[in-house]
Amino acid sequence: MIATSISDFIRTLTALSGLLDKAAASAQARKIDPLVLTSARLAPDMFALARQVQISCDVAKNGFARLGGVDAPKFEDTETTFAELQARIAKTIDFLHSVKAESLAGSEDKVVSFPAGPERVLKMKGDAYLKQWMLPNLYFHTVTAYNILRHNGVDVGKMDYLKGADLLP
């Protein structure tokens, strides 16, 4: 069950990549420094776009690494440009493709420990961690990235966010 949900993370990160492509094109067309967009935020004490993208990646890679008992790639969190953010998403998706279904077998019942902020460590059972922590966090940071872009006049729509859904003809 948990192994099949990797595709939800890959689909969403791929959609996030598409949103950033549109944002980069919008900056160019409107003659805006792209760093204005990657450093934009919705409130002074919220994370900027670049950090939202970084965390979307981390939720996915660190989550499946914990569930699968494998090492996740470490990133330095230094991305500021759209190209750098796209590279991070691509590396994260590569990692997700590398996670073996066998390593996730039985992880529904595994107890997972993970940091929440700089000082707290939380524990959840694997299936709850996936459904009540990883997925809501993935969507939280991806939707916040979307909202930052919409707030800054980038022409993206909800179908960009939902892209990759298996529609029937």
Place this chain on the structure above:
Amino acid sequence: MIATSISDFIRTLTALSGLLDKAAASAQARKIDPLVLTSARLAPDMFALARQVQISCDVAKNGFARLGGVDAPKFEDTETTFAELQARIAKTIDFLHSVKAESLAGSEDKVVSFPAGPERVLKMKGDAYLKQWMLPNLYFHTVTAYNILRHNGVDVGKMDYLKGADLLP
């Protein structure tokens, strides 16, 4: 499998209700007309807070009604106050509690048709509809509600959004 995911919708709508409680208290403390917050939006062509809450409810009630082959309650979409929005969330959660697991048995493979905007009807298989449409849409509108509140200075944090996660001691 689909039946167990009802709890993800109830948990998230309950968290959304908590966000609105904090927003109402914030409006009162800051002497802001609550309607300023319920009509706030992040971009002129995005939905306001009240509509984000209405859609969060609709994704849940209409989604499980389609999957379960049962009738969902109809709402008039006239809510403007926090009390009215809270009532809509409560009615939605009541409906979700009423959906019988038996009615959802086998719905993973059922083909579901649903409107996407005023003119389009889309089709998906039940399990994809849940994971690639209902859940991303639920989180989309709840996170956008959160972002509207944060953008307007309401003191909510991510743990309000994640509230109800089954943390182990």
